[in-house]
Amino acid sequence: MIQMQDVWKTYPNGVMAVNGISIYIKKGEFVYVVGSSGAGKSTFIKMMYREEKPTRGEISIDGDNLATMKEKHIPFLRRKIGVVFQDFKLLPSLSVFENVAFAMEVIEESKANIRRRVMDVLDIVRLKNKARFLPHELSGGEQQRVAIARAIVNNPAVLIADEPTGNLDPDTSWEIMHILEEINDRGTTIVMATHNRDIVDSMRKRLIAIEGGRISRDEVRGTYSYES
Amino acid sequence: MKVRTFGRHIREGGKNIVRNGWMTFASVSAVTVTLLVVGAFLLLIMNLNHFANSLEDDVEIRVFVDLGAGEEEQESLREDLDDLPEIGSVDYIPKDEGLEAFIDSLGEQGDYFEGLRDENPLNDTFVIRAEDPQETENIAVEIEELDHVEGVEYGRDIFEQLFSATDFIRVVGVVLVLGLLFTAVFLIANTIKLTIIARKTEIQIMKLVGATNSFIRWPFFIEGLLLGTFGAIIPVSVLGFGYHRFYETIGENTGLEFFEFLPTFPLVIQTAILLLAIGAIVGVWGSIMSVRKFLRV
Known part of the structure; x- marks a missing residue:
C-alpha cells in the first residue's frame, strides 16, 4: 500500500529532515509513528500525501509513484488519502453535516450520494444526532470525530492521522482510538503520528520510531520506548 | 464541469464580493474611474479620427x-x-x-x-x-x-497640424489609460487576495480532500469578472447618456461645415461593448494574478 525506498528530504534552508528512509506498509495495517519533535516525523508523514516532495528516493501509495507525479495529478492522489490533524481544521461557519459534505462537494459528487454517505460516516463516528450543530457547539473530541468523518467520507485507502489526540484529554483520546480501530477493521490502512505513550503501550500495533531523520526502530507490536 | 458545480462557483464568488464590502467598493470604484477616462478618450479619439479621415478625403x-x-x-x-x-x-x-x-x-x-x-x-x-x-x-x-x-x-499646414494634434492626444490617452488600468488591476488583485486569506483554511482543506486547482480557482475568477463588470456599468451609462445629450444639443449643429461629430449610434454601443470587455479583462487579470501564488503546493 505504502512503499518508501531510500527517501531523503532536505529543505531549501539546508535542514535535513529525512535521511534515507525505506519502509513498506501493507494494506490494512495500523502503524504508529513516534519520535521527538524535530526528528523528521512530520516531514515523513507529509511526504505521504504529497504535501512535501522528497529530494531523492521513491514513494508509492496505492500504485501511484509520488516522486514522478505531475502537479495536476495530486488532487486525485489526495482522494485516496484521508488526513486528520491535531487542530481538527473544521470550517467554523459550516454545520457538522456541511463540514463532512464539503469533502464530497469539492470532488463533485451528486447531492443524493452526499446525503447518504455523510449520514453513514456520521453514524460511524457516532455523531448522527449532532449533524446540524456548529463546530463551536461541540467538545474537542466531537470535533475530532467530525474531522475523522470528513477524512473517511470519500472512502480513502489510507487514513493519515497527525497527532489526532494531541489536544484531547485521556478519556476522549481513547474514544478517538476506538473509532480509528473500527475504521481500520473495515480495511482502511492507518498511519498515525503520536506522542501518546499510554495509547501506544496499551493498544499495541506496529511501531515506527524516527530519530534524526532515520528509522531507529520498526517493531511489529512495539512500545513507545525501548523495553527494558 | 457540471452545471451544479458552476452554480456553486457563482454563489461562492458572489458571497466573497458581499463579504469584503469596502474592498469591493474600492476596486469597483477604481475600475469605474479608469473606464470613465478610457471611455472619454475613446469617444474623443474616435471623433478626431473621423474628422481627420474626412479632411484627408478632401486633401x-x-x-x-x-x-x-x-x-x-x-x-x-x-x-x-x-x-x-x-x-x-x-x-x-x-x-x-x-x-x-x-x-x-x-x-x-x-x-x-x-x-x-x-x-x-x-x-x-x-x-x-x-x-x-x-x-x-x-x-x-x-x-x-x-x-x-x-x-x-x-493644404500643407492644416494637414500637418492635424496629424500632430491627433498623435499627441493618442499618446496622452494611451499613457493615462495604461496607468489607470494597472491601478485597477492592482486593486482588484488586492481585494481578491483578501478574500483568499479569509478562506485560507477552506482552500487548504479543499486541497487536502482532493479538489483540483481549477475547482478552487473558479469562484475567484468569477469574483474578478463581477468586480470588473460592475465597474463598467457607471462609465457605460454616464458616457452613453452624456454623449447622446451632447450630440443632440451641440454636436449635431456645430455650425462648422467641415467638422461633424459621429452620431450617437452605433458609436455609444461600440464604446459600451469595449468598456465592458476591458472591465471584465481587468477583473479576471487581477484575480488570476492573486490566486496563482496561493495555489502552489
Whole structure:
C-alpha cells in the first residue's frame, strides 16, 4: 500500500529532515509513528500525501509513484488519502453535516450520494444526532470525530492521522482510538503520528520510531520506548 | 464541469464580493474611474479620427500648368502624372471650366468677374488625389519637378497640424489609460487576495480532500469578472447618456461645415461593448494574478 525506498528530504534552508528512509506498509495495517519533535516525523508523514516532495528516493501509495507525479495529478492522489490533524481544521461557519459534505462537494459528487454517505460516516463516528450543530457547539473530541468523518467520507485507502489526540484529554483520546480501530477493521490502512505513550503501550500495533531523520526502530507490536 | 458545480462557483464568488464590502467598493470604484477616462478618450479619439479621415478625403493637389504650354505639352504632362506611383485619381480642369466654377461660387458678386471671360487669367489645372492621403506631401514635391508645371498647391499646414494634434492626444490617452488600468488591476488583485486569506483554511482543506486547482480557482475568477463588470456599468451609462445629450444639443449643429461629430449610434454601443470587455479583462487579470501564488503546493 505504502512503499518508501531510500527517501531523503532536505529543505531549501539546508535542514535535513529525512535521511534515507525505506519502509513498506501493507494494506490494512495500523502503524504508529513516534519520535521527538524535530526528528523528521512530520516531514515523513507529509511526504505521504504529497504535501512535501522528497529530494531523492521513491514513494508509492496505492500504485501511484509520488516522486514522478505531475502537479495536476495530486488532487486525485489526495482522494485516496484521508488526513486528520491535531487542530481538527473544521470550517467554523459550516454545520457538522456541511463540514463532512464539503469533502464530497469539492470532488463533485451528486447531492443524493452526499446525503447518504455523510449520514453513514456520521453514524460511524457516532455523531448522527449532532449533524446540524456548529463546530463551536461541540467538545474537542466531537470535533475530532467530525474531522475523522470528513477524512473517511470519500472512502480513502489510507487514513493519515497527525497527532489526532494531541489536544484531547485521556478519556476522549481513547474514544478517538476506538473509532480509528473500527475504521481500520473495515480495511482502511492507518498511519498515525503520536506522542501518546499510554495509547501506544496499551493498544499495541506496529511501531515506527524516527530519530534524526532515520528509522531507529520498526517493531511489529512495539512500545513507545525501548523495553527494558 | 457540471452545471451544479458552476452554480456553486457563482454563489461562492458572489458571497466573497458581499463579504469584503469596502474592498469591493474600492476596486469597483477604481475600475469605474479608469473606464470613465478610457471611455472619454475613446469617444474623443474616435471623433478626431473621423474628422481627420474626412479632411484627408478632401486633401487634393492642384497642379497649375504653364500658361505657355500647348496641347502637346499638356498631353505629355498628363502622361507623366499618370506614371507617378501612389496616385489615386487625376482630373483635368481646363481654364474656362475653372473660371466658370469660380464665378458660380461667388454668386451675385461673380458678376464683377464676367469681364474676365474674354481674357482668362487662370491656368489649366490638374486635380490629383493621392491613394494614401498621408503621402500627399511627397507626391506634391515630385510633381513640382515635372516639366510644364507652374506651381503646385495643397493644404500643407492644416494637414500637418492635424496629424500632430491627433498623435499627441493618442499618446496622452494611451499613457493615462495604461496607468489607470494597472491601478485597477492592482486593486482588484488586492481585494481578491483578501478574500483568499479569509478562506485560507477552506482552500487548504479543499486541497487536502482532493479538489483540483481549477475547482478552487473558479469562484475567484468569477469574483474578478463581477468586480470588473460592475465597474463598467457607471462609465457605460454616464458616457452613453452624456454623449447622446451632447450630440443632440451641440454636436449635431456645430455650425462648422467641415467638422461633424459621429452620431450617437452605433458609436455609444461600440464604446459600451469595449468598456465592458476591458472591465471584465481587468477583473479576471487581477484575480488570476492573486490566486496563482496561493495555489502552489
